[in-house]
Amino acid sequence: MTRHYSALSLLREGLNGQRGWQPAWEDADPKPRYDAIVIGGGGHGLATAYYLAKNHGITKVALIERGWIGGGNTGRNTTIIRSNYFFPETAAFFEFALKLYEGLSHELNYNIMFSQRGMWMLGHDRHGMEMLRRSANAMRLNGIDAELHDEAAVRAEIPGLNTAARFPILGGLNQPRAGSARHDAVAWGYARGASALGVDIIQNCEVQGFLIEDGHVRGVETSRGTIRSETVGMAVAGHSTVVAEKAGVRLPINSYALQAFVSEPVKPCLDTVLLSPATGTYLSQSDKGELVIGAGLDLYLSYAQRGNLPWMERAAAGVIELFPAFSRMRFLRQWAGICDVVHDSTPIIGATDLGGFYVNCGWGTGGFKAIPAGGWCLAHAMATGTSHPLAAAFGIERFKTGALIDEASASGIAH
Amino acid sequence: MADSNPTALLRRTGPDVADIVRPGLSVRTETGLGIAKLRIFGRAADARFQEIAGIAPPLPCREIGSGDLAFAWLAPGEWLITGAEAAVAAWVERATALGADDLLAIDFSHARTAFLLEGESARAALAAHCPLDLWPDAFPAGAAARSLLGDTGLFIARLADTGDAPRFRIIVDQTMAAYAGRLFARA
Amino acid sequence: MLLITCPHCGPRAEIEYRCGGEAHVERPGPHDQVSDQAWADYLFYRANPKGGHRERWLHVAGCGQWFNVARDTITHEIAAVYPMGETLAEGSAA
């Protein structure tokens, strides 16, 4: 049976009718007790399970997923990976994630197709350019690659971009190491890695309650029975408050639907990731050829992964503003994911008031890029009971003290 | 726009929007239309309106005429008054002169631009940008509402029909008049 | 795109409205007697339910009035619309 992936093994399997491949991960039935339970089979949950085993030697781990792994936001996001963050805490964390991403295909022996074609944040007016400069400097002072370019350079770098538009483009901030990756591969790669290290991946199993004694978690009630453990981690994105509430833990999170769209696939026409703050549009072209386009949040609570028409219109207008020629291309599919939004758009990672219960949430619209670091830090917290230094500032106390790390504000939005 | 103030030394200018006249649709700016708002707070607002205006207030989403003026419901305790500029200005002055502290009357004639839309295609021209149901029975003559016209807000009232074709008055912020004009030019 | 019935103007499209989040959140005070936790609760902690939710909406492009809506956050079904300052009678839907 073939387990290792390489060109050679493909060749061998080709001669064998591709019949020797092992399951990428094994499905497990829940056992009564584990050393640790991870709730949520998205990227963060799967990475947590993997690093519990890999970094901490804890292999008796149950990864519990309500549906199918990777079916949450990890499987429906616009896959932008970047570390162009402003504050030192977030910059260090997301840069760590990006570095892990750079080595992830090899680490997991799974091609996640991390495509470092750069990411441009556009400046549409004088103030926008000043904010980009502020960010570029902050990034470089945090040891992250950043280049600030004027209009001419942007135009040269991104053919077809309309810089003399309603929202003219005066320049842009490029992070050359940013890019995008194949979202599904990240989930599957971690699942395969975790499974190989002995983690039980349990799909179609919903956490419906918690066993709690003396202020400490003792296990979870699921649709497939009770599973015991003294250490439980949660990474369920848009469902964070719903699950945490069952453990009596409150979180400052609102769940909103974020929409995305893909066009029909076309030959390469966009070589980088683009974000236009004025139009709220971000887009890139996947390796398969679709334009992958993101929109904004519908700002009312939603647990429906449905698309909405107004955002489709706005995103389309944004695309045409940037690339008037794309007007004649066609949208192929529209969908949405439920994001766990916190006020300062910085995650919450770490312990809660309930002993043994750790959370990883608050990713909002931007947690795909964080998956390796989010899993790393949650695993660290679960294994050691202490916050990983990189996640130390991401505790829930900040909502009480006011020590928010407000990245949105750093992009110049004052509210 | 006409100059309503004979003592003015300063010349008045209005938004420069070309009228559109073509088969089935005419869109003209209504120069000289006075536009004002009356606001009254409290539960007794309707009764106060009657005291001040001398007529019962219009029902929600309706406009009624009284003398030279039309009064449209905008919100509880909020009405739009339209008519000849001088008449509207005089009305606002009278209301203000009452000195009552529960009301605010403001002349918006300079702040807004009004258009008259008529013709069989008027409804379609509006439906391109306005989410309201303007179907005859949903929006009969005498109906009035605030809503959207593309990216800007609008006030719309259905006036008496001209012949078989519907006639609408729409009012937008004067800074958006050119935009509205462009939208209709394309309709 | 939701269709929300403004208590004053009748059914109108979502694009005419703005959602103001959970309804009936009380503003604690006076300011010098509110604990950090109580203030954090007021600013950040919401019920965020999956299912029935009461929230306030503003009819921005219409009458400019705020009102309350009882809406299901999964189906978006609207069970009731009721004025600002009132609470929904117990037992009514959502």
Next chain:
Amino acid sequence: MSGRRSEGGAIDRSKPISFRWAGKSYQGYAGDTLASALIANGVSIIGRSFKYHRPRGLIAAGLEEPNGIVQLEAGAVTVPNVKATQIELYEGLSATPVNAKPSVEFDLLAVNSLFKRFIPAAFYYKTFFWPSWRLFEPSIRKAAGLGDAPAERDPDHYEHRFAHVDTLIVGSGAAGLAAAEAAAALPGNERVMLVEADFEYGGGLLSAAEPVEGLAPLAWRDAALARLRAAPNMLLLNRTMASGFYDHGLVALYERVSDHLPPEQRSGPRQRLWKVRCKKVILATGAFERPIAFSGNDLPGVMLASAAQTYARRYGALAGTRAVLCTNNDGAYDAAFALHDLGCTVAAIVDSRAAPGAGADAARQRGIEILAGFVPLAAKGRRAVRGLEVAALGGGVRRRIACDTILTSDGWNPAVHLHSQAGGSLAYNEGLQAFLPKGAPQDAISVGAAAGILDSDTAIDAARAAMRGEPVEAPVQAAVGPTRRFADGDTRAQTAWLDFQNDVTVADVQLASRENFRSVEHLKRYTTLGMASDQGKTSNVAGIHVLSGLLKTPAPAIGTTKFRPPFDPVTIGAFAGRAVGEDLAPLARTPSHAAQVALGAKMENYGGWLRPAYFPQAGESEQQTIAREVHAVRRSAGLFDASTLGKIEVKGPDAAEFLQRIYVGGVRTLKVGQCRYGLMLSEHGIVYDDGVFARIGEDHFLVGTTSGHAAAITETLHEWLQCEWPHLRVLVENVTTGWAVMNIAGPKAREIFAAVGTDIDLSADAFAHMQYRAGTVGGVPARVQRVSFTGELSYEIAVPWGYGAALWDALMEAGQPHRITPFGVESLMAMRIEKGFLHVGSDTDGTTYPQDLGFGPAIAKKKDDFVGRRSTMRPDGLREDRRQLVGLEVTDGGPPIEVGAHVLPADATEARGTQGWVTSSVYSPTLERPIAMALVERGRDRMGETVRIWDLGQWRAARIADPRFFDPAGERTHG
């Protein structure tokens, strides 16, 4: 040879049309699609497959077509990836195949096909990362994708249309037409709308032969259409597809208005997006035929039975001369007859059922051989079908049949897409081996083939009954026979296609299942089955059936993947509609706009307003212009159009109390006629806006906001009043665009103002700094505030907007003797930086508290609560090391420091860490040196301290200073 043979059908032979395909000229007729015209011309290879570049022909006649993907036209009007089956032929049309270089006949990348066995589904996850994906990605990208994105600006425009209907009927087949007629007759149904994606109404009727309610199908259609057209409450739209079913009865319709016309005849919008709010929706969307998977089933010449039938009957075109029909149901027999009627030989009908239905007798009467209990095994041929190998279902007997066309039908899948988008669930129907709509979500009822009712007369009856409120019953008949399943490992599975466009085979599904991608959603993502531009219309259920067989799990337990809008791709332009160019977020203009442009202003976009940055004269640089304008203001007078400033009237007995709760500072004590600077916070304690407010009456205030912020602040004030303090008796009105404001500033301001003529006493004693006066200016009503953002003697004169342009002119004229100079936003900024005045949004961000700006003492003095106050008192607000707003003096003799540069301590040796950043910066024309403002850790305690500034690799030096660089005592302002 194949081609067009017949009379009849729905094409107009009196109107020939010439067109070009792949560089060659052909002829078709009005009523043809590109697809039917190509078939009629005997063109069999129309494209190359996505991955293996195998030659492909058309397999369908509708929008489910996976292979016939073309690039329509070239240049600015080109459209990639259109299905040939959707393109209505017009004179001069030109299209080319996609994904084939140099041609579909000879495609270089067809070598991929040789390596096929080494590159199964998802092979890329297993390789290409050693040493790095970067090396492989560019060539993989080039190979992927289908057509070419347009590269020129789209010359067309697109329109939107809102509509509100009682009943919307989607689809104009027998069921849709019957439902529409019944709906139009229903009392209370004032507005009924029927939409049809095709250009012809009639759906399946267009290719049917059996009588419908006793009439020939087209005669029945024509009669029904005539009645509908006569109904006054009916709107009929063809070329209009229901693309999405959203919440609360909203259906998006995509109308192709002029795509079908030769370019020179097009006018008006190209396409229109309808947003229709429906009380009731009837989904009469028909069904999609399932192809049969067998080896080589992607060879040009293999086609859906219904498609061949449509080409024959509707378009009079034959796909071949010798056909074999492979089916598992009765319905498909009609396809064989349709071809037979046109003179095509039907070599055999291969029916998987041991006992075929009634159609078999009719076939035998025509002399067609029936192979009952047989299934197709492998199509033979390299670039076209040459024959078909069939076998008895149980194995054993095999036969080879010579043919050039293979028709396949594995049964039908109702088009449940819109039902499902509406939130409806599905029920699996064993008889049809398909998923049927269950229930009527959002009052959306499926009728006809969309509900699994495939017989016209039954569909018509059921549709009428549905309109009477009766439930639509799913049929119970066992309509389809068995389908051959592939054993896991059967090598034929490697060439048995399911998803043609994405090149997914039965073997790929087997591989996915082997590797544990067994959830139907995993299967889709791993193999890309159903992700192509046809969204799996022909492949999804077939894939589910394969998986079901592999996992020995019934199909309903596997379920379908999610249906999402749009039903079929919709142009980005149609979604954007009018919101392009200057009509995207339209800009507002100031009253003096024309005058400013005439003066050569450099106009820029400032928060929704088009305003002058400055007024350059010939040969002047930006800095020179700003210097000239600043000097003019400081030495004599300048004029600035400040009409964009927000103005909000706040009136009522509780107005002062209300504003006391809004502003950081005190309000109650302000006297009538006085102005005060006010700072507003968000409830999070963050500095939100600032401006001057005036008490213009005991119970009446005029609140000033920053430009572009008036609407938001008005909304916020309303929110507090309506939601939090409803007992306060206050009225709030935004009057921003009712008043033009001209700011005359400089030592000569008073003289110039007076010269324009006013009844307001302008003497310094009568009208002091920070006071408000109402009166007339130039004979018109005016509101004047003596406030200053420049630091000079300054009046903001507000007159009704329509007089603004004239007031500008009048002030310019009155200022002539003093060489009055118009100035722009950037010059104003230079002057306020010289004064150290705060600019919210530049010197603050979403983390700035009022204490960071020096408002701590003012807050301490105020007893009352105000919005945001409590937030500023949290531990983080009390931190000693907060960043505070200070001035910076450049000490290295260099030019101004860039805004966005960072501040590091004096002893910093490496570019790491930060103590803050530069928020405002300018070369001060007045002081003749660069100055700046910055938010710096503990800044106020560090006055005089030297710091290092870092900017994109450059080190600069500066000293922390009092930001009031110029006239700190404000003597000039009070002058």
